[in-house]
Amino acid sequence: MSDQLLLLLSGPNLNLLGERQPDVYGTETLDDHVESARLAAGARGLTLEHVQSNHEGELVDAIHAARGRCAGIVVNPGAFTHYAWAIHDALAAFEGPVVELHLSNPAAREPWRHTSVVAPVASGTIAGFGGAGYRMAVEAVADLLDG
Numbered sequence: 001m002s003d004q005l006l007l008l009l010s011g012p013n014l015n016l017l018g019e020r021q022p023d024v025y026g027t028e029t030l031d032d033h034v035e036s037a038r039l040a041a042g043a044r045g046l047t048l049e050h051v052q053s054n055h056e057g058e059l060v061d062a063i064h065a066a067r068g069r070c071a072g073i074v075v076n077p078g079a080f081t082h083y084a085w086a087i088h089d090a091l092a093a094f095e096g097p098v099v100e101l102h103l104s105n106p107a108a109r110e111p112w113r114h115t116s117v118v119a120p121v122a123s124g125t126i127a128g129f130g131g132a133g134y135r136m137a138v139e140a141v142a143d144l145l146d147g
Contacts, residue, residue, distance in 0.1 A: 004071035006041050006141060008034065008134075009059055010052035011078030017103075025103050028131045037074065037134040044142035046071070056084050063090035072141035074134075076101040081116045092121040097144035101137040102127040 010030060013020060018029035034050045041048040049070070051062040059080070066073060073094060080087055081102070091098050098121060105128030106113040119125055123144055126133045 004046050004145065005066075005069060006046045006048050006138065007062065007066045007070040007073045008037050008048055008050045008138075009062060009073060009075040009077070010034075010050065011059060011076060011080045012054040014076060014078050015052055015054070026130050033131055033134045036131060037138050040135040040138040041142075044138070046138070046142060046145075048138075056080055056086055059084075060086050060090045063087070063094060067094055070096065071145055072096045073098045074101055074137040074141060075099070075118065075122075076103070077118050081106065081118055082113060083117060085117055088117045088121055091118065097123040097141050099123055099137045099140045099144075100125040100127075101133050103130055103133060104128060 014030050017025055017033065018027055030052060038048045053059050063073065073091070073096065075098060077084060077087060100116065100118045100122040106116065124140060126137045126140060129136060
């Protein structure tokens, strides 16, 4: 599986991790989580590429650009989880495994967070494990790629 590219997508407000609601999302920054994912990917022979955007269209463009180029996608869609059908459709057109990732457990939070429009097009979801979820999501994609 060496030399395969893994795309990590981070949605809106994740650039504020470490500052925003540390009681919910922890004190680690997005850079901390990306580095954890990068190390986990490297250990499995994958190269990690990261895109963070507060704009839905930029994430859709990144997913389109991953088609035929990336082996898998880990996506933390942030609030886009609950209503971004354009991201759903873009991920549905991606050929490889997709793992949805959340630092907190949306099912244990406000009712509006209980619905994910990403889940139906994801291979699986890692939620509620804080920063460890990044490593777990990369491992999940690597395991799916290994068959």
